[in-house]
Amino acid sequence: MTVYSDSHYSVRDKIDQTHKKELSLLSGPGTWWTGAQRAAMVAEARKARCEAGLQESIAEDEVLIDANLPDAARTLARKVALMEGVDRAFFDSMAPSELSEEEYVEAVGVVSRSTNLDIFAKAIGVPSRKLNRISDGEPTRKRPVSLANDGFFVPTIPTTKAGGGEDSKKLYGGASVYNILRGLSLVPSEASPVMGLVMSQYVIPPQFYNYDFTFDPSITRAQVELVASRVSALNDCFY
Amino acid sequence: MLLRESGETKKVDYNLKAIVDLELDSGVENGDALLAFVDAINGTDQNELERARAVVEERMGGNAVVEAAVVTANFSMLDRVANAVGIPLEDFVVNKTQDFWEELGLDNYPSASYTPEGGFKYM
Numbered sequence: 001m002t003v004y005s006d007s008h009y010s011v012r013d014k015i016d017q018t019h020k021k022e023l024s025l026l027s028g029p030g031t032w033w034t035g036a037q038r039a040a041m042v043a044e045a046r047k048a049r050c051e052a053g054l055q056e057s058i059a060e061d062e063v064l065i066d067a068n069l070p071d072a073a074r075t076l077a078r079k080v081a082l083m084e085g086v087d088r089a090f091f092d093s094m095a096p097s098e099l100s101e102e103e104y105v106e107a108v109g110v111v112s113r114s115t116n117l118d119i120f121a122k123a124i125g126v127p128s129r130k131l132n133r134i135s136d137g138e139p140t141r142k143r144p145v146s147l148a149n150d151g152f153f154v155p156t157i158p159t160t161k162a163g164g165g166e167d168s169k170k171l172y173g174g175a176s177v178y179n180i181l182r183g184l185s186l187v188p189s190e191a192s193p194v195m196g197l198v199m200s201q202y203v204i205p206p207q208f209y210n211y212d213f214t215f216d217p218s219i220t221r222a223q224v225e226l227v228a229s230r231v232s233a234l235n236d237c238f239y
Numbered sequence: 240m241l242l243r244e245s246g247e248t249k250k251v252d253y254n255l256k257a258i259v260d261l262e263l264d265s266g267v268e269n270g271d272a273l274l275a276f277v278d279a280i281n282g283t284d285q286n287e288l289e290r291a292r293a294v295v296e297e298r299m300g301g302n303a304v305v306e307a308a309v310v311t312a313n314f315s316m317l318d319r320v321a322n323a324v325g326i327p328l329e330d331f332v333v334n335k336t337q338d339f340w341e342e343l344g345l346d347n348y349p350s351a352s353y354t355p356e357g358g359f360k361y362m
Contacts, residue, residue, distance in 0.1 A: 009301045015309055053283035086322045087349045108323040116316035123280045123308030125292065151359060153325035162362040179359060180317055183324045194320065201313040211245040218302035222253065225242035226267045227310045229258045230277045233343075237318035238350040239326050 007126050012215060018200040019117060022193065023129055026114055029137040031189045032103045033073075033110070036134050040067035041107055042114040044074045045081035046128060052082055055118055058128050072098035073107050080111040083235050091153045101154045102143060102187055109190030116197060144188060157185040175205070180239060202228070240336045242267075259343050269298050273307055280311050325353045333358030 003019050004011040027039040050057045072094060079086055095104040118128045146165035147155035158164040159182075160174045168174070171188050172181070181198070184191040199205070202224070207213035211221045232239075246253040246266070257265035261274055272294045279291035296304050320326070328336075333354065340346040 009305050011305055080319050080323055112316045112319040116312045119315045120308050120312035123311055151327045159362055179326045183320050183326045201309045211248045216302045216306050218300045219306040222245040222267045223273055224310050225245050226265055226270050227273050227277055227307050228314045229242050230274050231311050231314035232318055233258050234281050235318035236348045237321050238345055238348045239321040239328055
């Protein structure tokens, strides 16, 4: 059974596989939040987008919204889902007073990843996908050892060349990576699926500067970059 | 940066300003349909979304709808991460893009302040 079998469009296997995995990861325990809390963040984000008219509600939202989740995490989920005032001042209002830096990073990852799924579903004309049943289990609460304060709001794992050590080798495979892939590395269990999504939805690293590469011949790289640029403009994203 | 570079390899000069001014022609084939699709995905008008999707499908095919949709979703995710954790732009990207920041108004974004003068030293 594919994730998007109800779609009028044929969705590539790689997208289907990574999204299927996401539906399970998002409702499972993370490094700092439980599966129930992560699923509740997704529900809160979805609720905010539904209220804003950006997507339609699906039946699971009301069930998941009742999980034990701090108010700050609910606020974060809504703001990040809507891209509303998400800036340095927002971060400062959240961490470390309301949420730890690690909790903040994981929550950003969860909401950003679920919004990715929801926007794709909306774009191809199907309802948002339901998350898998919430998995029990405790967060591992394991913080990486090789962290650096390099100008991001939060510490990140540097590349191996810049002293990232074993954490870097494990997460980046020893390669140099762009900052966008370092952003969530304080919580590797969030950074890793983001990398997987990028590699199934946008480009694979060896082909980054191959401007003839796209995953499907129906679209050119220039068209892909035009779409990417417009999205970032709409989100006021300088990066 | 990558839109301009993808044009340079094909010896085409794309109009980057079309990214922020939809009245302009980007020079990218079917760019108008793709930009309208992106905006409709980010909007609240279901009819507009269906119209924009149908135009992309008619001109480029169903697979292009999926590809444009998945790239839109991908960058919606990455933009949220970048703005929320304050990701600075790498020095080599600053060097390649600084010339068009002002024209496109990019340096007015609050997130522009996350990048230090000259950019993040990339290693």
